[in-house]
Amino acid sequence: MNQVCPVFKKEFFGYFRSPVGYVILAVFIMLLTGLAFFTGFYESNTANLDTLWNFLPWIFMVFIPATGMRLWAEEKRSGSIELLFTLPISITSAVVGKFLAAWLFISLGIVLTFPMAITTGYLGNPDWGIIMAGYFGSVLMAGSYLAISSVCSAMTQNQVISFVLSVLICFAVTLMGSDILLSILGGLPSGLLDFIGNFSFYIHFQTITRGLIEMSALSFFGLLTIASLAINIVILKRQS
Amino acid sequence: MVTVENLIKDYGAIRAVDGVSFKVNKGDILGFLGPNGAGxxxxxxxxxxxxxxxxxxxxVxxxxxxxxxxxxKKRIGYLPESNAAYPEMTVLExxxxxxxxxxxxSKEDINDRLADVIVKCHLKKVQNQSIETLSKGYRQRVGVAQAILHDPPVLILDEPTDGLDPNQKHEVRKLISNMAQDKAIVLSTHILEEVEALCNRVIIIDQGKKVIDETPEELKARDPKLKMDEIFRELTNRNVYV
Incomplete structure (x- = not known):
């Protein structure tokens, strides 16, 4: 497992070796804070970051597949995967190393929205516990989106296919349990709707941003991430 | 050091390697010959x-x-045929x-190993350049450098002199034969003179099957009138026009 470190380092600093990493980060932060400002960050007159968190799952849906699409697809297309897997690095270490690197990169993007939190603290008297819970929930949820993207990336050597596929899946898991879907499925029995809602990223994330760090949300994101990474490992093993 | 027994590899319905067996001992430089797609x-x-x-x-x-x-994997240094590295990284990175x-x-160990291969592969001049800016010859030498970095007992080199000019070819061959004493080396090539100059054993495979396994001298002695590549053609050409 101590072989995770070289992969992690190579991958994380890789985001900053080309302009792509900077562009993704800049667009993410501008989009997220911009949307929060224009949808009532000030007008709501409440000292919290709800306007920020509202859009986060929808922005993650595009931003995280864009970050994760290269993880495996690029190695396969260029052939460098052959080098990676003839170094004494197990598939598990490589999957974990790459995942952690991309996760840290995304977390960096999330943390860089801190001026919003500072603004809130300057203008009002927010509950810092709830704000921290929101950041914690964001990072946790990002892990699950990323693990899904990593699986999609391992399935193809084409980054575009990997991107589109993971956006589709991320879209589906975000939409589940949202008001839009519920109104379309209005005719179904409520027990079934609740069941569908249990798989929604949106609903679990909302619970956390309200300051409730529940076991159900923690285990949902945690297990989903671990399960996706396990699938990722199996896919790569089968390809050798 | 390296033992291969009855190796079969299928890609879907295609049999790429069909029952190949051989052994490579310490001190051997085994030349792997065969037409493209032979396995x-x-x-x-x-x-x-x-x-x-x-x-x-x-x-191994x-x-x-x-x-x-x-x-x-710890015991092998491997130069892949694609020799793909990470284009944005510099040679040192x-x-x-x-x-x-x-x-x-430790930093000392790493610097020590790097200094060694940079000298051996003549990479000093380009060590701070990103790999995407290198010429094919330099890229190939970076590939060789990463393969010999940990001084492995076994080297597997897939076309190590591909894309090099005659001077560089000479350099790489010299490097390989200098390392040969305490290593087992397998290299594939299309250049028959390279086998003559470098290897003490030749294996020719064709359509996944081993055709011969002998010394370059024995291969030449098969028909003293012919040149080596004519012998190669005779051994591997049988099915081309079928």
Whole structure:
């Protein structure tokens, strides 16, 4: 497992070796804070970051597949995967190393929205516990989106296919349990709707941003991430 | 050091390697010859642990590739045919990554290994350039550098002199033969004079099957009137027009 470190380092600093990493980060932060400002960050007159968190799952849906699409697809297309897997690095270490690197990169993007939190603290008297819970929930949820993207990336050597596929899946898991879907499925029995809602990223994330760090949300994101990474490992093993 | 027994590898319905067996001992430089698509690269990929064989075994230093992949990979330096590195990395960054992945942790050890291969492969001039800006010859030398970085007992080199000019070819051959005493080396090539100059054993495979396994002298002695590449053509050309 101590072989995770070289992969992690190579991958994380890789985001900053080309302009792509900077562009993704800049667009993410501008989009997220911009949307929060224009949808009532000030007008709501409440000292919290709800306007920020509202859009986060929808922005993650595009931003995280864009970050994760290269993880495996690029190695396969260029052939460098052959080098990676003839170094004494197990598939598990490589999957974990790459995942952690991309996760840290995304977390960096999330943390860089801190001026919003500072603004809130300057203008009002927010509950810092709830704000921290929101950041914690964001990072946790990002892990699950990323693990899904990593699986999609391992399935193809084409980054575009990997991107589109993971956006589709991320879209589906975000939409589940949202008001839009519920109104379309209005005719179904409520027990079934609740069941569908249990798989929604949106609903679990909302619970956390309200300051409730529940076991159900923690285990949902945690297990989903671990399960996706396990699938990722199996896919790569089968390809050798 | 390297033992391959009855190796079979299928890609879907296509049989790329069909029952190849051979042994490479310390001090051997084994030249792997064969037309394109004969199964040379596939065999090398199986030995290096990148591909799993359909059946048969490959082992290095007594460790089976399937059962102890990491032990095998530690003992092998491998130059892939694609020789793909990470284009945005500089030569130093790339070699540092390989050194860390090979288990070197302290700064001194890493610098020590890097200095050694940079001298051996003549990379001093380009060490701070990103790999995408390098010429094919330099890229190939970076590939050789990463393969010999941990001074492995076994070297698997897939077309090590491909894309080099005659001077560079000479350099790489010199490098390989200097290392040969205490290593087992397998290299594939299309250049028959290279086999003559470098190898003490030749294996020709054609359509996945081993055709011959002998010394270059024996190969030449098959028909003293012919040149080596004519003998090669005779041995491997049979099915081209069928």
């Amino acid at each position: 040379k690269s596939t065999t090398m990929k199986v030995i290096s642990g990148y591909l799993a064989p359909t059946s048969g075994t490959a082992s 230093d007594g460790f089976d590739v399937q059962e102890h992949p990491l032990e095998v 790339f070699l540092t990554y390989v050194a860390e992945a090979r288990g070197y942790r």
